[in-house]
Amino acid sequence: MEDQALFEQHHKTGQTFSYGTAGFRSKSDGLDPVMFAVGVVAGIRSMFLEGSVVGVMITASHNPPEDNGVKIVDPRGEMMEQSWEKLATQVANSACESYEAFCHAVSVVCMSVGVKRSAMKGRIVVARDSRASGPRLLQAFLAGVKWVGNVEAYDYGTLTTPQLHFLASQSNIGKLEDKTSAAPLPRVHETAYYDTFLSAWTSIAQIAGFDSLPYPVTIDAANGIGAAKVREMLLNHPFFQKDVSLVNADWHAAALLNHQCGADFVKTNQRLPQGVEGSRAGINCSFDGDADRVVFYFCDSEAKFHLLDGDKLATLLARFFKTLLEDAGVQEQVSLGVVQTAYANGSSTAYIERILQVPVSCTPTGVKHLHHEAVTRFDIGIYFEANGHGTVVFSPQALQKLQDKLETVEVGPHAHRALQLILLFSKLINQTVGDAITDMLAILAVLSILKWSPETWDSEYTDLPNKLVKVVVPDRTIFKTTNAERQLTSPPGLQAKIDAAIARVLRGRSFVRASGTEDAVRVYAEAATETEAHLLAKEVDELVRTY
Template sequence: LQQLSQVEKFSSVHPRPDFDADFTYGTAGFRMRAELLDSVVFRVGLLATLRSRKLDGETIGVMITASHNPPEDNGVKMVDPQGEMLEASWEVYATRFANARSDEDLAREYFNVAETLKIKLDAPAKVAFGRDTRASGPALVSALKDGLTAAGAEFSDFHVLTTPQLHYIVKSINTARSSNPYGEPNEAGYYRKLSSAFNAVMQGKPKPKLITVDAANGVGGPKLAELLEVLGGDVLDVNIINDDVAVTDKLNYQCGADFVKTQQKLPLGADPEPSQLYASLDGDADRIVFYYVDEAKKFYLLDGDKIASLAAMFIQELLGQSGIEDLQVGVVQTAYANGSSTTFIQDVLKVPVTCTSTGVKHLHHAAQLYDIGVYFEANGHGTVLFSPSTIKALETFEASSPGQQSAVEMLLSLADLINQTVGDAISDLLLVVAVLAHKSWGPSEWNLAYTDLPNRLVRVVVNNRFAFKTEDAERRLVEPQGLQAQINDLVKKYKFGRSFVRASGTEDAVRVYAEAATRLEADELALKVSELLK
């Protein structure tokens, strides 16, 4: 009960702002203009403490970032002990905490959650946290510390990190005393793990050509530079551009993965060098897209679908070479994946594809059902998960030829190279570079595997987006009634036509996606479907 009065007392220093709407813990945690977040972050500190207590004192992560949003925004999300996203049932508590109207209401919610979940308030709790480079970060960190102090957690401040680095650290802390520690639970350990895995995967391969990486003027710039230092000068030539984190207004401005993916053009500061490989990270370095220009300076995007296809292809080949027969690689996509990528993965690679709802947690869970699950959103967020039994099977496999042996070793090194907790731009960069080196491919050879169908994404503002209900991984509308039948009638008229409508989870709007055989037809289909929504 002393704790409840502590919660009330500290909460009075972090009052809920005047804010008409409700706060919601969505797919990206809480995310909004930074000046609205002080109380929210304080309260996340309280909840993270309860979550750690509920899980017998395992360390919970808290990341303060707004990813690709503009510099004046910020956000906060919780990380579960194995480096996964917060378990969905707790999102409700997060939302309830954030919306409590007064200090007393908040203390009551705190007490109620503890009681409902039988959490002992004197049990130990540990929380690890980090933040991106936003100017609002340090103040939000103090709010978080107040929350953790009020609730009585022990905490470690990891300062400025990429989102995937925090996920790595959380998993490493919680596995440190297990038979299978994930890595050293600190930043240096992250660089060491990645660089030794990369060196193993690249053994005997020539040094790759210069790569230009746009770091969105975010945390990925300095962190990639640190990794390159650990790797050593003669392993990889990377020219990092947009790496100014001192001028915080530049974050994500005309650069970064989201800008390049949505605008389909080079970011600020990139000189087009034909056939060179380029990549853009987002503001917290959990997303990456690649691209290049040809001799005529025409721009080609290599997005999450292209990365998934490349990774699945390489892993499928290695599994074939290894002689292991009962391991299944699968790919997980959302409805936004380009239809050509799905066809290529299923029909050419003969790799099964699962389609899930938008949002990384859905993809992640579906990928865990495969022995090796490759998942990427088209926007470049994704990773490759190796199940524990797959790792065991690889480690204990008795190869009957040097070829088999090296394929198995390569798969194990890939499992170390690829962040097993969450999509990681820096890890994905190394993965792509390594696969291209093994195939002796440049970006255009990679791009040739399949040709994207022309597509169009339209954002439509409607009266009530919650009226749009879907099924079949968001590919079919069940409500408003009759609308899906009208969409089907339109789609039928287009060669390779496909279109679907769903409510955005992050914006107050409905998204219309359409693809068809030609640019004009894709645009026309998107337009006609949009008109049905008016």
Template sequence: MADSIAAAAQKHPAPEGLIYQYGTAGFRTKAEVLDSVMTRCGLIAALRSRALKGKWIGVMITASHNPPEDNGVKLVEPLGNMLQEEWEVLSTEMANKATPEDVSKFYHEIAARFKIDLDAPARVVVARDTRASGARLLACVLDGLKGAGAEHKDYGFLTTPQLHYMVRCLNTEGTKDSYGTPTEDGYYEKFAAAFKTALKGKKPSGSLTVDCANGVGGPKLTELIKHLPPKEEALEIFVVNDNVIKPEALNVDCGADYVKTNQRAPPSSKVGPNDRCCSLDGDADRVVFYFKDANNMFHLLDGDRIATLVASFLGDLVRQSGLSDSIKIGVVQTAYANGAATNYVEQHLKLKVDCTPTGVKYLHHAAEKLDIGVYFEANGHGTAIFSVDTLETIAKHEPKSTAQKEALEVLRACIDLINQAVGDALSDFMLVEVVLAHKSWGPQEWLSTYNDLPNRLLKVIVNDRKIFQTTDAERRLVKPDGIQTKIDQEVQKVRQGRSFARASGTEDAVRVYAEAATKAEADDLARKVAEIVKSFGSA
């Protein structure tokens, strides 16, 4: 076995002088320097599968909202969740081994450390987004899997959430927890049927225009639409920015990240006033909504808005089903959530809010501890998770009236409509449409639930981001000494002020967030906190 591992690594030698890091999004960088990483991820995936007695592990080749010349890879655990942290560390170490011999040695060290039987079966599922580099990088992964003697299933092009779905389905097939049929058609049929049931004959007002970032979500949404009820009965969907024939168009002037960052619709947008629109990102695991009002003013309905909408609806359903004594709902946010959203959830919806560090894995982990945990990052990545006990309670519940019975049917359909494995833009936008249909709301009513506090996000380039250390879910700095006191002094000078600074996870920079009662105060506060960071960061 040792020789076949070294031989696989030998085929794709690591570039000299580059350090790789498995982060929140797995490995992600310029596609031309990823060959060695891909092969080694194949080896790690095989080991992880063997460590879990041959369960299927997922490998997704994608760089999501990054530019077309980038690519990346992330590994997926058996229930469709993110790779365990301990294995993120092992992946990083493996990616940075200098020689094929070092790779083989480390492979065997991991096997010894975790008592992994290297003759046990290893099963790995692979898929990729539409980037031009995907085919080459897939071949590198397959070389790693072959070297490790792993069985693999290649699903070709999938959205990231579809790959997570396949992994969960393959591992639960034939059990009482069966998640669905592990095929693309199985995915469309499950979510389309749940959408139809959850709508309960109600029709969303108007149409929805979906910007697919010229990524894999375009062709997949077109397939999904074929399984949905006809537009006369349910929802008319217009698919735009779905050009996957030109990989260089991916995420360019379109997509969720463009809309969120620039606070404007894609330049290609041709919709009228109050028309609902949403944008996916390049691998379709994020979605944000937006519209232009009668005065041509742009309004963003981001992850915070989706979380409050979904939490409010699920809360209604739980209450109307007669389950509010046994099921508690909570919302999980990061420090980037707008203060007005937090306030709305706590004061108006009367639901608990937990705050975690930035990064989906932290939100997901916190949500798993709740009966029903709703989490969305402001960038539109999120989902709702139902605990095992909660699912059982809902399944066993006997309704006492027709109204309870109807609410319970919609609640059960929503459970099927929400991708429990991971944030899924296709499933999330359908869930939003279900809620709007039940509430008879258009985008204006949704927007008017609360007013966002004006906020500003700045990036400060520093010499060494590692000196900036945080506590309290990244809301306060503990290092460098004295910096937090100075930030607090500035915050106290403005109405409804809040600000925090945290080191970027991807570059030598510190991100500064500020919000206040007016735009001028928020801008001014952000500028002053950025100056404080700069003075400490260049010292």
């Protein structure tokens, strides 16, 4: 009965949920039972993994302040295995029904994965972003953890999403091999995050011979938790304090989160966020609300805005690592590739394949898909969504090869430096998931090493004009796609109409997909000219609305 009382405290009915692009997301009001259910599922997941630490992040990232969400992070810091998403959805929806339905769903899950709750132990680390609903939803989550029993949970308080991914993975070092170790939580403190990445930065700067940033950097932190963490990590650090300014840093003002600022605003509107002046020298970047995305931009001498989005980050890094692999003489032994989604600008894909001659792979939206593809296909896998969400992953085998070469083979100074740099960049980049802070540091390090201005970076290729629109429809679930989301299979007949609209435009490309984080359908269009890209987006928008 006590267990049921715990459940009832957080019980609400009326909504149906689905574990989407990045976990459960919706307006925060109805999420309490979902949080309770996630406490239970995360506990069972950890038991299933023999007590390995599982992470839980309470965030709605780029979405508006009134939204919230939650996702489960597996022990290596990657997103929860996809086969469990269905189980999480079933338990979450049963928690919105009744206590009986909930207990039944939990039993079914435990039976299907072979977990006996009374006999097993689970460990969870949890964190939340700066949203006002965070503390309430955390309580619902912790009640779920208590309900499942035998689960130890540690609350990190407020973190960025990539910090939580990183700390969850670090908590399992040693544990993944030694199943008997059960040191109490937290096994790793937040400072480990700062120390790890700053130490890699310092080593890179020493080897590459730079002792300051190439130009001033303005960071728009979207009034999110990234502001607090940048302040802690960089603003008192001698390397950064002179040249880094932080704007939109009011993370206590929950209503300002992602409002007229942040990575999503800048990418979608292709203009400066509030608080950043076009006349400011140097380079600017914008994080999103939980600092897992970053885009860069600058204004030229004629005050024209230039966006350096996720595609430009991927191409810069692909060019950089390709050169380092060649300098190190290991281009035949270590494979390099880029993973993109349908949102990647056509010019970026052409540049990577034709100019850099690096293979490109395309997956559906969602870093979980890109991450998986990058890890399984390449030794050095660079993945970025155009919205700035991405990272670089390095296979342990490739890193070992590079380390062996560095230690055992006679290599010239040029190759030696290249080997050292690749190894150090693998430590500077948070490989568990896209991370605005470490991606920003990696890009700044590359620009410093290449001695490139933002203009030089931008001039590598020219984006095709493009437009992204959000369309609110009565039921987004009818929009089903195939071919890495590039074509609709449902509603019937709509794709043929879109194809006809595309054919009327020079170098036209457009696609439609249902968002997995918002109640809307997204339309992307690109074409040879801005006018045509906008016309195509408008026409497809109209087709979607009037379907």
